[in-house]
Amino acid sequence: MDMNTEKLNKILAVFQGERGGLISILQRVQEEFGYLPEPALSLIADFLHLPQSQVFSVATFYDNFYLTRRGDHLISVCQGTACHVLGARDILETAENCLEIKTGQTTPDYKYSLERVACLGSCALAPVVLVDNEVHSKMTPRKVKQLLTEDIDDRKIQA
Ligand code: FES
Numbered sequence: 001m002d003m004n005t006e007k008l009n010k011i012l013a014v015f016q017g018e019r020g021g022l023i024s025i026l027q028r029v030q031e032e033f034g035y036l037p038e039p040a041l042s043l044i045a046d047f048l049h050l051p052q053s054q055v056f057s058v059a060t061f062y063d064n065f066y067l068t069r070r071g072d073h074l075i076s077v078c079q080g081t082a083c084h085v086l087g088a089r090d091i092l093e094t095a096e097n098c099l100e101i102k103t104g105q106t107t108p109d110y111k112y113s114l115e116r117v118a119c120l121g122s123c124a125l126a127p128v129v130l131v132d133n134e135v136h137s138k139m140t141p142r143k144v145k146q147l148l149t150e151d152i153d154d155r156k157i158q159a
Helices: 005-014 022-033 038-048 052-061 081-085 088-099 141-149
Strands: 073-078 112-117 129-131 134-136
Touching: 005 022, 005 038, 022 038, 022 052, 038 052, 073 088, 081 088, 088 112, 088 141, 129 141
Parallel strands: 073 112
Antiparallel strands: 073 129, 129 134
């Protein structure tokens, strides 16, 4: 998805006249585009009369802001202690091999992004993998392989 300047201007128009709206604007722009395209950051800086460096440093400071396009589906592999002792490292490695990317990267078709996360608060279900907002419990490398090699868009959402 390329940045659409018209869409961005519409978002900025909503914030016209508001002071100190940088974080809110960044959140809204990311909601729209899925990430913060670099040209958008420059236009936001102009709009707020802020130095570009300030807008970039805020955008890079928060983990929840992404400066590169993300995949349609986010695979989060828990690396917290409970998951770690039950083989989370192998699970992450298997996910990397299946998707042919490294942790933190996105597949070239923008279908998947892979990330490691700290404890997801479901330690009793360890090791845990999150696919978008769907929890997959007691994962094994075999189960991860199965999960990531089937077509995710055809997959029925598990309860
Ligand atoms: S350590 Fe993975 S869910 Fe708690």
